Amino acid sequence: MRHHWLLLGACGWVLLILMFVSKFISYRAVDDYGERLAGQSWTLPGAKLNPPIPDSSQEKAAPQPSDQPSEAPTLTDWQAVTDRRNELLSSMCKNSSLRNLTHVSISKFVLDRIFVCDKQKILFCQTPKVGNTQWKKVLIVLNGGYSDVNEIPENLVHDHEKNGLPRLSSLKPQEITHRLNTYFKFFIVRDPFERLISAFKDKFVKNPRFEPWYKHDIAPAIIRKYRKSHRDSSLSASGLHFDDFVRYLGDVEGRRRLDRQFGEHIIHWVTYAELCAPCEIHYSVVGHHETLEQDAPYILKAAGIDKLVSYPSIPPGITHYNQSKVEHYFSTIGKRDIRRLFARYQGDFHLFGYPSPDFLLD
Numbered sequence: 435m436r437h438h439w440l441l442l443g444a445c446g447w448v449l450l451i452l453m454f455v456s457k458f459i460s461y462r463a464v465d466d467y468g469e470r471l472a473g474q475s476w477t478l479p480g481a482k483l484n485p486p487i488p489d490s491s492q493e494k495a496a497p498q499p500s501d502q503p504s505e506a507p508t509l510t511d512w513q514a515v516t517d518r519r520n521e522l523l524s525s526m527c528k529n530s531s532l533r534n535l536t537h538v539s540i541s542k543f544v545l546d547r548i549f550v551c552d553k554q555k556i557l558f559c560q561t562p563k564v565g566n567t568q569w570k571k572v573l574i575v576l577n578g579g580y581s582d583v584n585e586i587p588e589n590l591v592h593d594h595e596k597n598g599l600p601r602l603s604s605l606k607p608q609e610i611t612h613r614l615n616t617y618f619k620f621f622i623v624r625d626p627f628e629r630l631i632s633a634f635k636d637k638f639v640k641n642p643r644f645e646p647w648y649k650h651d652i653a654p655a656i657i658r659k660y661r662k663s664h665r666d667s668s669l670s671a672s673g674l675h676f677d678d679f680v681r682y683l684g685d686v687e688g689r690r691r692l693d694r695q696f697g698e699h700i701i702h703w704v705t706y707a708e709l710c711a712p713c714e715i716h717y718s719v720v721g722h723h724e725t726l727e728q729d730a731p732y733i734l735k736a737a738g739i740d741k742l743v744s745y746p747s748i749p750p751g752i753t754h755y756n757q758s759k760v761e762h763y764f765s766t767i768g769k770r771d772i773r774r775l776f777a778r779y780q781g782d783f784h785l786f787g788y789p790s791p792d793f794l795l796d
């Protein structure tokens with residue numbers, strides 16, 4: 435009789451653990467986009483070439499109106515879009531009033547961000563919150579570990595000991611230079627403010643990967659320095675607010691010491707320029723998250739790997755720029771703080787053709 439109860443108890447525990455683990459896994463699968471889309475699956479094979487869905491808010495976000503053709507564009511059309519983006523980038527890199535924000539040295543920090551696929555001569559610079567998990571899967575397939583992106587376990591993608599994706603920083607200086615000079619190089623960007631919202635939600639609100647340091651170390655440090663009213667700074671009760679985060683991000687000088695303390699974790703919110711040094715490294719393509727349905731197949735083709743691998747299918751609507759969401763997040767934030775934030779991130783807006791968010795600044 436006692437055995438039965440023990441057995442029943444053990445089964446209960448196993449069930450609880452399974453429920454916990456399955457929750458964990460399903461959250462991981464989509465968290466790279468910072469949003470959870472219920473009922474949408476990443477397991478459909480092949481990259482879909484959806485024509486862009488006309489959407490007024492998306493059009494406002496488009497780098498140039500002509501980036502949003504009404505018909506599904508051909509790869510040749512997309513070549514022209516990419517060329518225009520590259521021209522804009524190189525002209526903005528020459529803009530001396532943006533120099534402080536756009537020019538960074540190719541430091542170890544930057545080399546740590548770049549993943550190497552020697553088999554296909556590709557370098558990929560990681561820009562978190564912009565669908566990077568999916569691109570890492572593509573590179574893991576190319577490096578020969580798996581035959582299909584859907585076979586790769588989610589936890590392996592971010593396990594840099596085991597995923598077989600070396601960082602550029604792990605190579606010798608002449609090997610680095612050789613690869614920077616000859617390989618196909620790319621990264622992906624999205625609207626800079628939407629990315630910051632996504633980082634805030636992913637790390638400080640949801641924290642789906644159980645990374646306790648964001649809530650336990652980083653949030654309290656930011657609150658101590660940047661929360662306006664210390665009366666409601668009962669840290670554990672309320673957690674980091676978006677306005678604390680914005681004040682921290684906009685404080686160019688003041689945040690340096692904190693950022694050193696936060697180490698690698700700042701990759702989720704430092705500028706694209708700081709992550710990938712796009713004015714120093716001549717990337718072949720800078721894709722846009724907002725047009726990923728066109729950019730993903732274009733990048734595969736341009737890198738010469740479209741016959742070898744496909745990009746995981748893109749859940750509909752997930753790439754759309756949502757201006758009401760941005761307005762909502764900034765609605766309680768003072769104009770002065772928003773202007774400071776923009777001053778800090780305007781390099782990213784200009785380099786990649788995102789219109790400045792005047793609806794927040796006026």
Ligand SMILES: *[C@@H]1O[C@H](CO)[C@@H](O)[C@H](O)[C@H]1NC(C)=O
Binds near residue numbers: 529530531532780784
């Ligand atoms: C250079 O950057 C400044 C500062 O944002 C901007 O106002 C100006 O229009 C830019 N110049 C050019 C030629 O794009």
Ligand SMILES: *[C@@H]1O[C@H](CO)[C@@H](O)[C@H](O)[C@H]1NC(C)=O
Binds near residue numbers: 530
């Ligand atoms: C660039 O940085 C230097 C040193 O930090 C500063 O003195 C200068 O005012 C900055 N220039 C611009 C245009 O922000």
Ligand SMILES: *[C@@H]1O[C@H](CO)[C@@H](O)[C@H](O)[C@H]1NC(C)=O
Binds near residue numbers: 754756758759762
């Ligand atoms: C945009 O964001 C708002 C506020 O977060 C949300 O209610 C709305 O459903 C979003 N729109 C789209 C098209 O995703």
